[in-house]
Amino acid sequence: MRPFQFTYFATTPEDTLRLGEIIGQRVKAGDVILLCGDLGAGKTWLTKGIAKGLEVPFSYPITSPTFTFVHEYPGRIPLYHIDLYRLEGDIDWDSLGLEEYLYGRGVTVIEWAEKLCEAFVPERFLKAEILFYKKGRKIKISTNIEHLKRIGYDLNSKLK
Numbered sequence: 001m002r003p004f005q006f007t008y009f010a011t012t013p014e015d016t017l018r019l020g021e022i023i024g025q026r027v028k029a030g031d032v033i034l035l036c037g038d039l040g041a042g043k044t045w046l047t048k049g050i051a052k053g054l055e056v057p058f059s060y061p062i063t064s065p066t067f068t069f070v071h072e073y074p075g076r077i078p079l080y081h082i083d084l085y086r087l088e089g090d091i092d093w094d095s096l097g098l099e100e101y102l103y104g105r106g107v108t109v110i111e112w113a114e115k116l117c118e119a120f121v122p123e124r125f126l127k128a129e130i131l132f133y134k135k136g137r138k139i140k141i142s143t144n145i146e147h148l149k150r151i152g153y154d155l156n157s158k159l160k
């Protein structure tokens with residue numbers, strides 16, 4: 001089955017947050033969000049929005065994990081925030097313990113998902129590819145998760 005796809009033009013950082021918030025409101029345990037895009041594209045901003053939609057308390061700063069592999073935030077369901085940027089060379093994927101999160105009780109968000117080994121790309125995913133576009137961003141969304149296909153409608157109805 002072809003994944004559902006749409007493109008969202010985020011003119012400001014607030015638009016990026018809004019998209020994230022709508023994703024966060026819709027996600028369910030076991031969903032995996034793959035974030036792709038260059039340095040400074042807005043992956044962490046989108047994650048901030050997802051955290052907001054998941055009702056993670058504002059007292060939790062949403063920052064990329066650097067010294068640890070994953071940050072876990074409590075929300076409506078747990079949010080696991082992984083950043084693969086620092087992973088280089090021959091990666092021993094099995095020892096990373098990725099599967100523990102991907103198939104866990106919460107939602108996993110992965111920055112720099114283009115580095116994800118194919119063997120670990122989950123069957124059910126939402127992928128957001130963030131591209132620089134004029135002064136804002138062009139965000140290409142594709143998903144094969146049924147309940148996430150509605151985020152396009154949610155965005156349209158909130159923009160009206």
Ligand SMILES: Nc1ncnc2c1ncn2[C@@H]1O[C@H](COP(=O)(O)OP(=O)(O)OP(=O)(O)O)[C@@H](O)[C@H]1O
Pocket residue numbers: 010011012013014015016037038039040041042043044045046064111135136137
């Ligand atoms: N739609 C947008 N338009 C303009 N600027 C944006 C937009 N979305 C996010 N930004 C800005 O992009 C900057 C970088 O965002 P962010 O830190 O989320 O990027 P990143 O992709 O996580 O970068 P890194 O690869 O370093 O982790 C922030 O200053 C944020 O305000």
Ligand SMILES: [Mg+2]
Pocket residue numbers: 043044064111
């Ligand atoms: Mg980041």
